[in-house]
Structure formats: C-alpha cells, structure tokens
Amino acid sequence: MVEPPGGRVQRRSGVALSPELRASILAAPSKPGIYRMYGPEARLLYVGKAKHLAHRLKSYLEASRSGIKTQKLMEQVVRIDFTVTPTEADALLLESNIIKHDRPRYNIVMRDDKSYPYIRIDDSLGFPRLAFHRGRRTTSGKFYGPYPDASAVRQTLLDLQKLFRLRNCSAGFFRNRTRPCLQHQIGRCSAPCVGRISEADYRRDFEDALRVLDGRGRSLIDHLYARMNEFVSALEFERAAALRDLVARLQQSQEQEAIVAEEGDCDIWAIGNRQDLFVVGLTRIRDGRHLGTWTWFPSGDAPMDGPSVLSAFVSQFYEEAIPPKVLVDRSFPDLAVLQTVLEKRSGHPVRLIEPRGHTEKLWLEMTEQNVKLAMDRRLASHALLRERFDALQNRLGWPDPVGRIVCFDVSHTQGVETVASAVVFEPEGPVKSAYRRFNLKLEQGGDDYAGLDQALKRYFSRILRESAPRPDLLLIDGGIGQLRVAEKQLEELGMADLPVLAIAKGPERKVGEERIFLAGGRHELRWNPLDPAFHLLQQIRDEAHRFAITGHRRRRGRAQLQSFLEEVPGLGPKRRGLLIATLGGLQGLIAATENDMARIPGISHTLAHRIYLHLHTHEHNETP
Known part of the structure; x- marks a missing residue:
C-alpha cells in the first residue's frame, strides 16, 4: 500500500x-x-x-x-x-x-498526587496524631494511602478518634492548652495536652489505631475482638460497642487496597495452562504502586509443566533492575538456585518466595485472575482464527486445509524510502519469527510493480535456497496488476503451482468493499463481507500493511535524521552514527541536553553546543 x-x-x-x-x-x-x-x-x-x-x-x-x-x-x-x-x-x-x-499520549497526566488523599502520622511531639494529607508527600512522617476519596479518609479518622480518643489538634494548639478542649468533653480526646493521660498509655492507644490501619483479614478482627473483651471486662460497654461498630464501618469506608501498599518494589509471577497453552503473568509494584499486569505465552517443543516453565521464564526475563522481592504462585525444586542467580545478577539480596501476608496474596490473586483472562482471550482468538482458515479452505474449494499464508505489501511516500513486507500466518496465529522486511532500491521511485517483483524474488529465492517451508497461499495487497507481477515472478522461479490471491481496496478505501482476484483468472471473486474467509484476508492484509508502513517510517526517519545531522559542521559520519546509536532517533536527540551529548566519546562540549543549537533552532523554525 x-x-x-x-x-x-x-x-x-x-x-x-x-x-x-x-x-x-x-x-x-x-x-x-x-x-x-x-x-x-x-x-x-x-x-x-x-x-x-x-x-x-x-x-x-x-x-x-x-x-x-x-x-x-x-x-x-x-x-x-x-x-x-x-x-x-x-x-x-x-x-x-x-x-x-x-504518560500515555491521550491521557491527561497529573503532575502530583493531588487527586488522592492520605493519612499522615505527625510525630513531631511526644503524643503523635493522625492527620488528613493531600498533595506531594514531601513532609516528614509515615503515610497511609492513597485512598479513593476524601470522605473515606475523614470517616476513618473520625472513627479512630472516637475509639482511641486521639488528639487531632495542631502542634501550636497543643502546646498552648491549659485546660481540656471541647473534644475531650465530648469523649473524642484523652487530653494529653494537659496531662490527663500518660505518654505510655497514649502511645498504646495510638499503636492500636495503627494496627487498625495496618491490619488485614482475620488477624485484625481477632485483635479488635480482644480489645472489645477488655472493654467489656472493664465495664466500658460504650467503648466496646463503638469498637464493634468500627469493625463494620471499616469494611465499607477503608478501601485502601492492593493497588498501593507499603513503599518498595516487588514483582509477582503466576502461571496457568490449558490445552497445552501456557500463560505467564507478571504484576509489577514500584515504590509501592501497582503498575499493572503483563502476560506472555511461552512455547517449546519439549514436554513442559507449570513449575519448569515458570522457572525458565523468570530466569530468562531478568537481566537487570531486579526488585528485592519476587513472589511466585508456587514453589518448585530449583527455587533456591534461581534466587541465587537473581542475586548474582542484581548485586543485592533477592527474596524469591511465595506470598504470605494478605496484601501479597491479594496481589497474587489479581495476577492469577488476569492470567486466566488472557488465557481465555487467547483460546478464543485461536478458535476464531481456526474457523477463518477452515472457511477459506471451503471458499477456495480445496480438499486439504490451508496451513500457511504469506502476504506482501509495499509502502513508500512519494516514491522515497520504499519498503516491502512479508508476513506469515498459520491457523495458530501470526508467525512473527518468519516476518521479513525488504529495503528496496528502485530505478524509478514509486514503481510499486518493480518493488513487489524485487521483494518476491528475494523472498522466494531464499526459500528455495534454504529449503524453508513453502506457503500454501500467497496473498498480495493490490489489484490485477500486482497479481500479474506475482504470477510472472513465481513462474520464473519455478513455483507457478503456488496459488495466489490479490486483495484490492474498494471505492474510497471503504472496509468491507475490497475486491478479491485469484491467479489464473481475471474475474473478481464475489465474497460476502461478513464471510469469515473474507475477514481472514482483511486481517492478514492489515498486518502486512502495518509491518510495511512501520518499516518505511523508520527508514524514512533515519534518512531524514542523517540528512539533518549532515548540516552540522564538524559532525562526520562516524560521530553521527555514534550519536544516533547512543541517543536514538530525532526525539531522543531533541530531549537530550548538551551535557548528555558531550558524554559521548568524540563529542566535545563545543560540538555538543553546536548540535544542540542546530536541533532546537530547526525545531523552532518548523513550529507553525
């Protein structure tokens, strides 16, 4: 295209x-x-x-x-x-x-944490307090959160204050009290400011409040019930009732979840398998923040079981930036060996363990749930693709199944930096290891027929030379002209028996109105746009176009960047290559500072300054 x-x-x-x-x-x-x-x-x-x-x-x-x-x-x-x-x-x-x-392009990126409130421990005095906090966590103290909304935080603070009679006043107010305030009179504060409670007793109440914030699951409930029994034994029935109500309210109002927990980095791994399909899932926690779950589908020819697949995948996955804690959903024989390998690679201790606490188990549960979801989607997509391959076989009237399809597309902009692509599909999905791109050199820019002819010759010559698997069907993105080019090239290579289809865009490039032509005849095949076979050709054609246009844009970008840098005095081919290899493409160069450039061997501060000015002056002049 x-x-x-x-x-x-x-x-x-x-x-x-x-x-x-x-x-x-x-x-x-x-x-x-x-x-x-x-x-x-x-x-x-x-x-x-x-x-x-x-x-x-x-x-x-x-x-x-x-x-x-x-x-x-x-x-x-x-x-x-x-x-x-x-x-x-x-x-x-x-x-x-x-x-x-x-920082996705289409999202509004927040600059700080203003959207979500926290609970902060203010321990600046001998009698600490729990305070509402919103904004950057630059002040001293420990933070709990973020919470989904401010009302949940305020309700939790109010509940804890009622139960444990903790102070909520500022340091200045606390220091200048000579008698208890109204909060003490209504039973919400133990008046530590005027010595109505010892520091040790206040600390005990405060620690109990922190257990409420830290605790999870059955252990929290058991602790609260133990405190409730203490109040009952002391005939403090109102405080016991308040504790009973607090348990119920916390289950509703305190939604601090598994998405943000204690500070630190952690990876959580899980694996699932069904119908010889293995799915490995990874959840990443960085600085206490849940960044999401990723899934992979490892494959191999040897018989595999879950623990061995997980162990092999984890060992191959990590090269650097290994977190200090790595959780796995199951134990396996070489767990200790793998831990030693990760420690040697990272240069610091690594704990490779199964989840223990409530939060870790919740992280694992989320990972497993997403592994199952990915597996269901993968199996559904495989079934859909198999159905489409079967439909194509029926449409073509072939006695044998269609096993392998290769599709070609050509991409360029006004004849410049032409790139052709070849993508391969089988009933199990795209075979990306067999994808190929061809940087084409044409005598006349924009000659799609010559570009297609050159790509076909290079691709199929290699298949014949290396005895690589032949496709069952060749699909061309184009019309009758491209179909004739393919037929001619295949005949020259002695592969005239290879079936060829061409799929051309319909009027105004509307999806569903494509025209299909079969080699050996010049008539158009009339297929229902809702036919699964028709959808398969569209799917493969779109993938070939994506692969071609991505390669073309990359090649065009490299050429434009090379041409752009050639204008900088004193920047020769060797230094240009080193600059691009170190900083990447144009965006990487624009984002780099003069110091970043000067760190590259062979780039002096003077030359870095010259490059920087050339880049940003050009960028300014190009801005409308």
Whole structure:
C-alpha cells in the first residue's frame, strides 16, 4: 500500500475497527478494571478505568458518534489489553499509577498526587496524631494511602478518634492548652495536652489505631475482638460497642487496597495452562504502586509443566533492575538456585518466595485472575482464527486445509524510502519469527510493480535456497496488476503451482468493499463481507500493511535524521552514527541536553553546543 504525502492515510469520517480489535472488545470481561490501548510498535496511547469493562469498551464500537479525540484515538489503536481489579476504586488508583509512570499520549497526566488523599502520622511531639494529607508527600512522617476519596479518609479518622480518643489538634494548639478542649468533653480526646493521660498509655492507644490501619483479614478482627473483651471486662460497654461498630464501618469506608501498599518494589509471577497453552503473568509494584499486569505465552517443543516453565521464564526475563522481592504462585525444586542467580545478577539480596501476608496474596490473586483472562482471550482468538482458515479452505474449494499464508505489501511516500513486507500466518496465529522486511532500491521511485517483483524474488529465492517451508497461499495487497507481477515472478522461479490471491481496496478505501482476484483468472471473486474467509484476508492484509508502513517510517526517519545531522559542521559520519546509536532517533536527540551529548566519546562540549543549537533552532523554525 502506498502512503500518501504527509505520511497519513486518508480516512472516511467513521472509524472502521479491524475484526481482531472488535473481537477483543467483545471479549472484555464484565468486571471492574483498567484497559490499555496500544498503537503501532506497542506504544501505549491511552489507559482508562471502568466499573464494567465490557460496557465501557463496547462504547468504542461506536467511536464515529463520539468526539474527534476518540475518533483520532481509535484510528491508531491496534491492540487492547485488560487488567481486572477487585473494585472500581482499585481500578481508579491503578489507572492513576500507570498514567504517571507511562504518560500515555491521550491521557491527561497529573503532575502530583493531588487527586488522592492520605493519612499522615505527625510525630513531631511526644503524643503523635493522625492527620488528613493531600498533595506531594514531601513532609516528614509515615503515610497511609492513597485512598479513593476524601470522605473515606475523614470517616476513618473520625472513627479512630472516637475509639482511641486521639488528639487531632495542631502542634501550636497543643502546646498552648491549659485546660481540656471541647473534644475531650465530648469523649473524642484523652487530653494529653494537659496531662490527663500518660505518654505510655497514649502511645498504646495510638499503636492500636495503627494496627487498625495496618491490619488485614482475620488477624485484625481477632485483635479488635480482644480489645472489645477488655472493654467489656472493664465495664466500658460504650467503648466496646463503638469498637464493634468500627469493625463494620471499616469494611465499607477503608478501601485502601492492593493497588498501593507499603513503599518498595516487588514483582509477582503466576502461571496457568490449558490445552497445552501456557500463560505467564507478571504484576509489577514500584515504590509501592501497582503498575499493572503483563502476560506472555511461552512455547517449546519439549514436554513442559507449570513449575519448569515458570522457572525458565523468570530466569530468562531478568537481566537487570531486579526488585528485592519476587513472589511466585508456587514453589518448585530449583527455587533456591534461581534466587541465587537473581542475586548474582542484581548485586543485592533477592527474596524469591511465595506470598504470605494478605496484601501479597491479594496481589497474587489479581495476577492469577488476569492470567486466566488472557488465557481465555487467547483460546478464543485461536478458535476464531481456526474457523477463518477452515472457511477459506471451503471458499477456495480445496480438499486439504490451508496451513500457511504469506502476504506482501509495499509502502513508500512519494516514491522515497520504499519498503516491502512479508508476513506469515498459520491457523495458530501470526508467525512473527518468519516476518521479513525488504529495503528496496528502485530505478524509478514509486514503481510499486518493480518493488513487489524485487521483494518476491528475494523472498522466494531464499526459500528455495534454504529449503524453508513453502506457503500454501500467497496473498498480495493490490489489484490485477500486482497479481500479474506475482504470477510472472513465481513462474520464473519455478513455483507457478503456488496459488495466489490479490486483495484490492474498494471505492474510497471503504472496509468491507475490497475486491478479491485469484491467479489464473481475471474475474473478481464475489465474497460476502461478513464471510469469515473474507475477514481472514482483511486481517492478514492489515498486518502486512502495518509491518510495511512501520518499516518505511523508520527508514524514512533515519534518512531524514542523517540528512539533518549532515548540516552540522564538524559532525562526520562516524560521530553521527555514534550519536544516533547512543541517543536514538530525532526525539531522543531533541530531549537530550548538551551535557548528555558531550558524554559521548568524540563529542566535545563545543560540538555538543553546536548540535544542540542546530536541533532546537530547526525545531523552532518548523513550529507553525
């Protein structure tokens, strides 16, 4: 497919989602959680939360009725991932963490933690207090939170104050009291400011309050009941009743969840398998923040079991930046050996253990839930793809199944930096290890036929030379002209028996109106746009186009950057190459400071200053 000038494909007003993206949306679970939308090259475009993922994501099926921002977003989305959470509050906090960590383009990025309140321990005096805090955590003291809303924090503080009679006054007010305040008179403060309670007794009450904030599960309830019995034995029935009510209220109001816990870094691993399919899941906690769950589908020819797959995957995954705590969902024989390996790689102690506390077990439960969800989606997509391959076999009237399809596409901008792609699909899905790109050198820029001919010759010559697997079907993104080029090239290579299909875009590039041609005949095949076989050709064609246009843009960007840097006096080819290799593409260069450039061998401060001025003067002049 040829990319129009400016690098943008012309689109109609509505947004046509690919069959795969539509199927992914329809497979969304009816649970709270967050969803991540990815563009080309796995770039995170947007993260959102939902109380009901299925309902929220189905609204994107009608993106054409939404605002221009949603339409622009959906035009770029190629994949959607989900992470389910226990509650909507968990989803909201996880969404915030991911936005701050990854800064997706279509999200509004908050600059600090103003959205969520905390409880702060103020221990500046001998009698500490629990205080409401909102904003950056730059002040001294320990923090609990963030909480989903301010009312939950204030209600928790009020409950703890009523129960344990803790002070809530400022340090200045506390120092200047000569008699108890109204809070003491109504039974909400033990009046430590005027010596009505000893520091030791106050500390005991305060520690009990902290246990309420720290505690989880049965141990918390047991402790509260023990305190309740103490109050009953002392005939303090009102305080016992208040404690009983507190237990019930805390279950509702205190929603500090597994999304944010104690400070620190931790990874949580889980594995699931079904029908010879293994799914490995990883949840990452950084600085106490839950950053989401990722899943992979390891494969191998040898017989595998869950523990061995998990052990092998974890050992291969970590190269550096290993957290001090790594949790796994099950024990396996070489757990201690793997821990030793991780410690040697990281240079610091690593605890490789099974989850123990309530929070760790909740993290694991969330990871396992997302592993199961990923497995269900993968199996559903495999079944859908198998159904499409079977439908294509029936449509073509072949006695044998279609096992391997290779599709070609050509991409360029006004004939410059032409790139061809070859993608391979089998009934189990895309075979990305067999994908190929071809940087084409053409005598006449923009000659799609010559570009396709060159790519086909290079691809199939290699297959013949290396005795690599032959496809069962060749698919070309193009019309009758491209079909004739493919037939001619295959005949020259002695592969005229290879079936060839061409899929051409319909009027105004409308999805569903494509035209299909079969080699050996010049007539158009009339297939129902709702036919699964038709959807398969669309799916493979779209993937070939994505792979080609991504390679073209990358090649064009490198060429433009090289040309741009050639204008800098004193910057030769060797230094240009080193600069690009160290800092990346144009965006990396623009983001770099003069000091960043001067650290590169061969780049002096004078030359770094010259490069910096050239980059940013050009950037300013290009800004409309």
